Amino acid sequence: MQSYLILTETVTYAIKGRDLLRKRGIRAKVEKMNSGKSGCSYAVAVNGNTDEALKILKNNGIRVLGVKEKQ
């Protein structure tokens, strides 16, 4: 299954996002990454379809900076 990295603004939001997703039964973990455009950032790594995860994050005020396929 393809893994995706959901880019967040900070490690705080990445952890908050991960916890929210886990509470809804979505497996998620925090990873540091280089977003390319702005340098270091943190992401929430999830497997499979990201639609539900993105919806949960958005509904809880977590700004998503982008989604990348995990290599």
Place this chain on the structure above:
Amino acid sequence: MIYFDNAATTAVKPPNVVKAVNTALKQLSANPGRSGHTLSVKTAEAVYSVRERVADFFGATGPERVIFTLNCTHSLNCVIKGILRPGDHTVVSSLEHNAVMRPLKKTGTSFDAFEVSLYDDAQTLTAFERALKPNTRLCVCTGASNVLGKILPLKEIGKICRRRGILFCVDAAQIAGVEPIKLKEMNIDYLCVAPHKGLYAPTGTGLLICEAPLNNTLIEGGTGTNSIEWTQPLSLPERHESGTLNVPGIMGVGAGIAFVKSTGIEKIRRHEMKIIGKIYAAFEKNPQIELYTPSPEKYSYAPVLSFNFKGIDSLTAAEYLSENGIAVRGGLHCAPTAHRQIGTLPVGTVRISAGAFNTEAEADSLIRLTLNEKNIKKLKKSIE
């Protein structure tokens, strides 16, 4: 030593706080929110869990609203210098610490102080409303005076601020862990906390909880994200947390809150007020002692008591007590405005402040020593 200087910092820390700090030093020594390795992420998660605990304890909207600072003074500087701009007016209470007055003065903006009645909160509220101006942008007031212990009617002040569109900042150095504080219920926009006092955390820790925007930063630097930019990230808490965090201290904050919650704020408060009440009652009967407040048990007071020996300056009196194994604080307590109100400038007062670990037996020792006529006479003679 008998320690009655808890308003400066609580010297006795609960075992779980000591353990949390030790554990952090051994197991969480990576830099949180910087690197991506397991230990860094584990440390970041531990820091985040304390943010959650703090947010829950004070009823903040979310853990990201919790900013870790160096101390309460740092938090107050962030708010005052971050908000005020030329033309703004601020209202403060007459009992503020220099942690409020000095940064306020530095901004060069105008401010007025409202007099806090030591007896009647309704009078305090009337004075507060009178001090407001059309350009009042901010109200900064202490939760409780660090000199007199008087607790301010925060809920009512917050209500007025909200109605008038004024930002409300509370210096909770003396009341966090002593009185319940709920940000939303009290309409507090910014809460500044000294966790090393009533939350029994280590020194070198501070909290700033922002329920309203705070865009201007006091310091800038590395935050672990958005590193290519030379501007600070916009989001909280990282916007105001440049540089490496005090992880052992933060773990101590989490453990301190756990201690206060498990013991119960009300239980701690009752215990501390019983001790202060006992000392007050003994002092009240003695003509050699001057007191400055009504009985703290009858009105709304934190466990802080100021007094003077008649004819002996406060520093000499505090030294006498220290030489006899009792730690109190003499002088102005960095709050000259409070001393101006009670007429104790420039000599100050001797301040006794109780904590959760003080005992009634310690209060008895303090009373015995303070009211020892022979010693006091000797002391008076020595300074003549």
